[in-house]
Amino acid sequence: MKLFIQTLGCAMNERDSEHIIAELEHKEGYTLTDKASEADLIVINTCSVREKPERRLFSEIGQYARIKKSGAKIGVCGCTASHMGAEILKKSPNVDFVLGARNISKITQVIHQPKAVEVDIGYDDSLYVFENTNRSSIKALLNISIGCDKSCAYCIVPHTRGKEISIPATMILSEAKKLATSGVKELLLLGQNVNNYGVRFSSEHTPINFATLLAELEKIEGIERIRFTSPHPLHMDNAFIDEFVRNKKVCKSIHMPLQSGSSKILKKMRRGYTKEWFLDRAFQLRKRIPELTISTDIIVGFPGEEEEDFQETLDVLEQVGFDTLYSFIYSPRPHTLAYSWDKREYVPKEIASKRLEILQKRHREILTQKAQQEIGKEYVVLVENVFDDGKTIFSEGRSDNNKLIHIENVKLPLGDFIHTRIVRNEGGSLFGVIKDSPK
Secondary structure, three states: OEEEEEEOOOHHHHHHHHHHHHHHHHHHOOEEOOOHHHOOEEEEEEOOOOOOHHHHHHHHHHHHHHHOOOOOEEEEEEHHHHHHOOHHHHHOOOOOEEEEHHHHHHHHHHOOOOOEEEOOOOOOOOOOOOOOOOOOOOEEEEEOEEOOOOOOOOOOHHHHHOOOEEOOHHHHHHHHHHHHHOOOOEEEEEOOOHHHOOOOOOOOOOOOOHHHHHHHHHOOOOOOEEEEEOOOHHHOOHHHHHHHHHOOOEOOEEEOOOEOOOHHHHHHHOOOOOHHHHHHHHHHHHHHOOOOEEEEEEEEOOOOOOHHHHHHHHHHHHHHOOOEEEEEEOOOOOOOHHHHOOHHHOOOHHHHHHHHHHHHHHHHHHHHHHHOOOOOOEEEEEEEEEEEOOOOEEEEEEEOOOOEEEEEOOOOOOOOEEEEEEEEEEOOEEEEEEOOOOO
């Protein structure tokens, strides 16, 4: 039996897909294929955050239905499955089951139940021990919590993933040790608000917060780097910042989702912090870690955003100088608070599009200025990929602060840590040589 899986969306979805694959491999005997036409089971693991996810889903279902072999099943999992539920079966008779993002542990059950629908966002699988994949890797994803307790006005995640529950620290540490034994050197900790870890558990649990969890993970031999996504600016207290700075294994790159630089709009978004708080946290980190890189998310054209609000966002962009920017025009999503607001508050599309263009143009200019400062800098790179097509040879990997660096004309062992020196920058792409190389 062969399994084909398409994963849409975020790292949480990627991890859910890994769980689905492992469960089906170990308990049902499936093997993974990259050809949907030869699969006995086609799984679409969906995202509902971006605009028109339902339209994309049914387009994908239609394509797979046309090419699937006789008797093959199609299943829809993930966030769109959570909020649409049985409606997916009504709209597409080609779908055999629907499995919500909070119900992934039930995958081996629903594949045997005709037209099954399991989308309970109150279901708790935080204590479920998933099978491990057989694939060796130097990097691994690791869930530390599920769900989200926030009520951001634009976000559908609480409706699709339910209330926030932390996974017991003993389970996290045990899984991390197994991963280290298998050769994993870098962990990416996952949660909707990772730095809110420890607020709620399913069972009795010794009090613990995210800073303490990071300190415990640091002790695991073999794990050399720890990354995490996404922290919430509201929970970036001094204890968090102190541990982030102190912990030698925590990579000095952080995602701080701003969403808007206007305190007025942040309040409407129900983000829980102000522009001043965000800047203070960013400045505290940059002061103590000069090499720190900061990425962010920004929504332009949120209902009620006026020109002065947009200028506040540009001001934060200037002051922080984000190294990576994920920016979008506000997209109304059903089951969110903002969806019910008076449409007269909506920013006209042409204005929102112009603001996005201005934001992205200025960010590109900032990156160009930063790129000029990279020549001659030295980084330790974890080799993640080697490319050789017979004409071009290079190795590549990321620095501690998340710079992607190409090392030309050399094939380095995957998983090695290499000291490099940047020798040129081409359109934002960094090229380095092994330190002390004469080139």
